[in-house]
Amino acid sequence: MxxxxxxxxxxxxxxxxxxxxxxxxGRMGFACAREARRRGHRVxxxxxPTSEPPPPGTVRVETTxxxxxxxxxxxxxCDALIMTAAPADFAPAARARAKIKKTGRPAALRLVPTPDxxxxxxxxxxxxxIVGFALESHxxxxxxxxxxxxxxxxLVAANAPQAAGARCATVTLLTPDGGRETLRGATKxxxxxxxxxxxxxxx
Amino acid sequence: MxxxxxxxxxxxxxxxxxxxxxxxxGRMGFACAREARRRGHRVxxxxxPTSEPPPPGTVRVETTxxxxxxxxxxxxxCDALIMTAAPADFAPAARARAKIKKTGRPAALRLVPTPDxxxxxxxxxxxxxIVGFALESHxxxxxxxxxxxxxxxxLVAANAPQAAGARCATVTLLTPDGGRETLRGATKxxxxxxxxxxxxxxx
Numbered sequence: 001m002x003x004x005x006x007x008x009x010x011x012x013x014x015x016x017x018x019x020x021x022x023x024x025x026g027r028m029g030f031a032c033a034r035e036a037r038r039r040g041h042r043v044x045x046x047x048x049p050t051s052e053p054p055p056p057g058t059v060r061v062e063t064t065x066x067x068x069x070x071x072x073x074x075x076x077x078c079d080a081l082i083m084t085a086a087p088a089d090f091a092p093a094a095r096a097r098a099k100i101k102k103t104g105r106p107a108a109l110r111l112v113p114t115p116d117x118x119x120x121x122x123x124x125x126x127x128x129x130i131v132g133f134a135l136e137s138h139x140x141x142x143x144x145x146x147x148x149x150x151x152x153x154x155l156v157a158a159n160a161p162q163a164a165g166a167r168c169a170t171v172t173l174l175t176p177d178g179g180r181e182t183l184r185g186a187t188k189x190x191x192x193x194x195x196x197x198x199x200x201x202x203x
Numbered sequence: 204m205x206x207x208x209x210x211x212x213x214x215x216x217x218x219x220x221x222x223x224x225x226x227x228x229g230r231m232g233f234a235c236a237r238e239a240r241r242r243g244h245r246v247x248x249x250x251x252p253t254s255e256p257p258p259p260g261t262v263r264v265e266t267t268x269x270x271x272x273x274x275x276x277x278x279x280x281c282d283a284l285i286m287t288a289a290p291a292d293f294a295p296a297a298r299a300r301a302k303i304k305k306t307g308r309p310a311a312l313r314l315v316p317t318p319d320x321x322x323x324x325x326x327x328x329x330x331x332x333i334v335g336f337a338l339e340s341h342x343x344x345x346x347x348x349x350x351x352x353x354x355x356x357x358l359v360a361a362n363a364p365q366a367a368g369a370r371c372a373t374v375t376l377l378t379p380d381g382g383r384e385t386l387r388g389a390t391k392x393x394x395x396x397x398x399x400x401x402x403x404x405x406x
Contacts, residue, residue, distance in 0.1 A: 011226075016340045016364040018225050018291070020217070023252075049226075051254045088221070089305040099340045099364065102292040102316050109312040113305050137219045137302045161219040161302065 004078035008048035012091035023165040024086035026050025031192035064114035080129040122152040207281035211251035215294035226368040229253025232287035234395035267317035283332035325355040
């Protein structure tokens with residue numbers, strides 16, 4: 001099988017020095033890519049600026065727009081997409097060309113939404129499997145189910161913000177037919193194995 | 204000699220998932236701490252969430268306020284401070300308790316300045332040496348000299364935004380008496396040696 005994996009955060013620059021981002025380490029995606037390769041699948045891994053070094057051959061991107069375009073280019077090729085990435089949802093309306101000086105006065109940063117990667121890819125889903133993640137601080141399962149439906153996912157792993165950057169996480173795997181399975185305090189390797197088991201059983 | 208080193212970026216949280224930060228890797232500070240230890244100095248290293256793993260014994264902080272308080276607590280102890288850290292200069296006026304939903308509409312993020320760490324420490328400088336860094340996209344040397352004067356630094360290493368997160372950098376070392384020395388495409392280890400040479404000659 002041909003599996004496309006997206007990992008890590010993206011960065012949206014405010015000026016040449018500062019950016020908006022999040023604590024995604026890339027570990028979940030690296031674990032999925034490794035496990036998929038171990039099982040003999042062909043894997044392409046696209047990663048943002050992760051704190052962990054990515055495996056050799058990884059396609060590196062920085063912004064959400066770059067990640068969308070890298071995934072779009074490879075989506076037609078794949079049989080399954082595992083979207084562990086946490087692209088920045090908002091970007092500054094403009095990137096200042098010079099470093100913004102600290103004035104001592106409050107400032108306002110105008111933010112605009114970035115492209116919704118999963119929504120964009122889901123539009124030409126075809127027979128591909130889409131596995132996504134939902135990171136929610138509140139109403140986790142309800143919101144993850146809504147996201148799964150809106151973005152035509154076949155499996156969603158719902159977890160809390162503490163999971164970002166951590167070695168272990170508690171995730172709840174949800175499927176459109178009402179399936180629900182919780183892995184408590186699981187290593188990202190164990191979560192990856194469970195996701196690959198599920199993909200293997202579906203195809 | 205007792206040397207306090209600060210390294211890495213800080214993070215200022217927007218909500219439980221997103222933050223403002225910068226691309227500082229911590230490498231410059233780790234190189235200074237290592238080199239200082241190699242020369243027999245006693246070293247305390249305080250680091251933000253760096254992409255490189257910090258040496259054992261490092262005091263970890265996350266926000267600019269936490270970095271200020273960790274440095275304040277140890278500033279009285281030291282003979283020299285090497286401030287390679289790039290604390291976030293701005294923080295969201297408030298941190299949202301729940302993950303902010305992506306609405307598709309532009310939003311505004313109100314930013315307030317964070318405490319100025321070097322300015323706060325410089326107030327009780329005494330006979331301590333202060334080595335700082337200036338990261339500027341424009342008017343580099345002029346701004347670095349102004350920063351040196353305002354923050355009572357004894358040595359400032361001026362560099363461009365490309366230096367953040369990179370393995371090599373071109374830095375210009377400036378002293379209040381008009382001294383100026385440029386290291387071109389230098390590794391961070393080489394810059395660290397030069398800074399430690401300078402500290403050794405001054406004390």
